[in-house]
Amino acid sequence: MSKLECIDLNVQYFGHDAVISGVTTTFSDGINVIYCGKQGGKTSFLKALSGVIPSSGKILFDGVDIASTSLKDRDFQMLFDDYALFNRRSARYNAEYPLKLRKTPKSERKNLVEEAAPLFDLDLMIDAPVYRLNEWHKISLVLLRAYLRKPKVLFIDNIFSKLDPQSRKDAFLRYIPLLAKRCDIMIYATDLVCEAAALTDQIKFMSYGYLLQEGSASDFTNKPACLSALFAFEDYSAGLPCVIESDGVCLFNKFFPLEFTLISDEYRGKEAIIAISSKHVGVSEEGFTALVTGKYLNGDQFVYQLSRDGFSFYMACERALIVGDEVVVGIKGLPKLFDPINERAIMRY
Structure with missing residues (x-):
């Protein structure tokens, strides 16, 4: 061998x-x-x-x-x-x-x-x-x-x-x-x-x-x-700035409870990058507003490009939306967290 x-x-x-x-x-x-x-x-x-x-x-x-x-x-x-x-x-x-x-x-x-x-x-x-x-x-x-x-x-x-x-x-x-x-x-x-x-x-x-x-x-x-590894292998993913709290993250001035374990507690209370794909974003009554700026067909499902404060991200949604619509969206599932300086993972998997 x-x-x-x-x-x-x-x-x-x-x-x-x-x-x-x-x-x-x-x-x-x-x-x-x-x-x-x-x-x-x-x-x-x-x-x-x-x-x-x-x-x-x-x-x-x-x-x-x-x-x-x-x-x-x-x-x-x-x-x-x-x-x-x-x-x-x-x-x-x-x-x-x-x-x-x-x-x-x-x-x-x-x-x-x-x-x-x-x-x-x-x-x-x-x-x-x-x-x-x-x-x-x-x-x-x-x-x-x-x-x-x-x-x-x-x-x-x-x-x-x-x-x-x-x-x-x-x-x-x-x-x-x-x-x-x-x-x-x-x-x-x-x-x-x-x-x-x-x-x-x-x-x-x-x-x-x-x-x-x-x-x-x-x-x-x-x-x-x-x-960069996540972006290469997962379609319709994006990185957004957030602040890590004790039991969740604050994203666009809205708090979302999430369960995760950090590699070090020194990241709590500090800024980080939250990586979200289209499956992590959904229409919600409690969340933040975003503008629909694009629409794509992924298999048999539509994926919408959303924009907020100069940042773009994606959402898979069965509801029909039109480019120019303003929607309220929230975070679901468990997105990944990364260091904003070196972009290395700061979560334990």
Whole structure:
């Protein structure tokens, strides 16, 4: 069983703040997923893990520090979203290139490529130059190259980002399971929640270079460690300023009794962020007034966008409302509470 570990990993580019800060985690056999937003630091993190950029901390593969092994001996491969192809060479040349570097005989390289090309829709385009290929075929070529290479660890950096949504879904469902069988460890970085949730129940959530939480998609909605994790995995959610009282919260000058346990009593009587989704807001006789500013259809139910004092939030409601209506709403269920400075959870789950 293979294992890739990073211990207190840090990356800092010259003249800039750290882009990866103190990340400690483990990647085991099979598919591992990193979910990041647009500024999550996933590309720098993958480059550091593979050893192609300088970093501090330790990276261990099967217990051996990779700093003691050369790049070619690590048997790692990384797929970038810019493809890293020879644009004026043929698809065949690009597919064979990693095998050529490893001294695979020419006849064997040719046979391997011709056998695998149909799996990636490249059998008819294998001798065409790369600049004549469309985005689908370029991505297929990158994946074919990894399929033939069979690395121990395969890093995939949001490789499908340039495809339209339907093509991206098709490529993801078709190729990721295929490639997972050709490596010991796959580390897949994505900015789509649906892809992350489809692959594993142990998602690593990164934001601005910090590893903030590891867990399943339900963990990020039921037990979020930070506000950004909740927003990423729960639709129609928003954060509003509130004051924590002894047995509830004060929101827009209205008190709502809630049962919760704080990680520290020092938060009582202080400002916090209450994260509410559409299921936590409902029409109420006792509450605060809000203006209906939007209307959306979510499945078979309408979700209304509400606004109060410059803040927007959402409410699922069976009652028909019109944009411009003023309604009285209240809080129900158990919303989540977060520190207003670092946006970390301050509730015990």
